Amino acid sequence: MQNLYDLTIIGAGPAGIACGIAAQKAGLNYVILEKEYLVNSLYNFPVNMTFFSTSQKLEIGDTPFISHNEKPTRKEALEYYRRIVRSYNLNIEYGCKVESVSQTETFNLKCKDQTISSDFVIVATGYYDNPRTMGVEGESLNKVKHYYDDAHPYIGKKVLVVGAANSACDVALETWQKDADVTMVIRKNHLYPKVKYWILPNIQNRIEEGSIKAYFNSTIQRIEEKHVVLKTENGNVRIENDFVLAMTGYKPDYNFLESLGISFENNTVKKPLLNTSSLESNIENLYVAGVIVSGMNTSELFIENTRHHGQKIVSDIVKKKRKG
Numbered sequence: 001m002q003n004l005y006d007l008t009i010i011g012a013g014p015a016g017i018a019c020g021i022a023a024q025k026a027g028l029n030y031v032i033l034e035k036e037y038l039v040n041s042l043y044n045f046p047v048n049m050t051f052f053s054t055s056q057k058l059e060i061g062d063t064p065f066i067s068h069n070e071k072p073t074r075k076e077a078l079e080y081y082r083r084i085v086r087s088y089n090l091n092i093e094y095g096c097k098v099e100s101v102s103q104t105e106t107f108n109l110k111c112k113d114q115t116i117s118s119d120f121v122i123v124a125t126g127y128y129d130n131p132r133t134m135g136v137e138g139e140s141l142n143k144v145k146h147y148y149d150d151a152h153p154y155i156g157k158k159v160l161v162v163g164a165a166n167s168a169c170d171v172a173l174e175t176w177q178k179d180a181d182v183t184m185v186i187r188k189n190h191l192y193p194k195v196k197y198w199i200l201p202n203i204q205n206r207i208e209e210g211s212i213k214a215y216f217n218s219t220i221q222r223i224e225e226k227h228v229v230l231k232t233e234n235g236n237v238r239i240e241n242d243f244v245l246a247m248t249g250y251k252p253d254y255n256f257l258e259s260l261g262i263s264f265e266n267n268t269v270k271k272p273l274l275n276t277s278s279l280e281s282n283i284e285n286l287y288v289a290g291v292i293v294s295g296m297n298t299s300e301l302f303i304e305n306t307r308h309h310g311q312k313i314v315s316d317i318v319k320k321k322r323k324g
Contacts, residue, residue: 005029007317008109008118012038012092014060014303015290016124017081018310020090021061026314031118032090033111035097039081041128042074047150048174049074052166052196057304061088101260107286120317123260124289124309127250127298134162134246138223144244151178158240160185160228162220163247165192165299169203171245176212183213183239185220185230194299220244252292260286264295271295278316279309285320287313 009019012034023030037043051058051074055067058077063084067076085092096111106117131146133139148167154175161172164186176182184207191203206212215232222229228241254270263273263282272281272288272295279287289309294300 003114003116004106005031005116005118006321007031007120007122007314008033008107008116009122009124010098010109011124011126011290012094013041013124013126013290014039014058014081015126015306015309016122017084017090018060018307019122019124019289019313020092020310021084021088022310022314023317024088024090026318028314028317030091031116032092033096033098033109033116034092034094037094038085038092039078041126042077042081044128044147045074046148046171047074051077053302053304055080058307060084060303060307060310063087098256103283120285120287120320122287122289122310122313123257123262123292125253125256126291127252130251130253131246132248132251134220134248136220136223139246141223141225143225143242144223144246146246146248148245148247151175151180154178154180154243157181157242159183160220160239160241160244161247162244163249164188164190164195165247165249166195166199167249168245168247169195169199171247172212173199173203173206175245176206183215183241185215185218187217187219189216249298251296251298257292262286262288269295269297271297277312279313280316285317287316289313 006028007023007030009016009032012032016032020032050071054070055065055072059065061084065080098109098111100110102108106119107121109116148171151174155178157180159175159180159182161168161184172182172184207214215230218230218232221231227238230237261283264270265273281288290306291301
């Protein structure tokens, strides 16, 4: 790998790929640095997951995404993005975690045992690597999972699902259908009202009939090896438990973003402070792309409404280069 580029893109998810395609079409000398696998977040999604978006809304690089059904599966999405990378022959360096970024006349990115220099940088790191922890005693036990893969390990087990949004409802239903004894703990007095229309009635019916138990207005007080203590509106309740599936969401890697010098709009939502027309941060020539643009509002942006970020950013970079 060479050491000097016009543009370095951090992250090979859909947003990073879209940025790479835009850079290639614009004739920029670029590299995409990925610390793990291509579309790593999608790779770590549940094995049998079906997207909420249609295949058409997941398309990038003017490349059609043909799936068997309107809403594609994880397997189909992985194949689609692999095909795009092959088709465009994108310049991606895998296993290259950016450890630090400094700035002299250019950006200097330390990766592996080398330093890569770049005039422009796009951060497209997503947020799936960083679960929102609950901050309760026992959360570090092996029985607590912040990622869900497949229902099979939970057959015949007592499972507590934490959360009330799409992922939590989906996980509760799937594990219950595979004969897990499922309980949900929900902080508010209702499920998230924007749960997908084909999921919401099903989970509501299962709760109403008692097939899936639910504690509303409740939180986890403590996690033990064989039990979980819940704080409910009627006092503490201790229930038997084998696994806790904490579908509490994810957040951007703020330690990394702050190390770059990026500023944020406020301390609650913590959206990166950006030029809305170019997505340039408060650091000149440093851009942010993809879902991390929404900060902690992770239900605001998805692949379908960030896939244009690459073109927007690269257009701004090309303008700057023309001005010299």
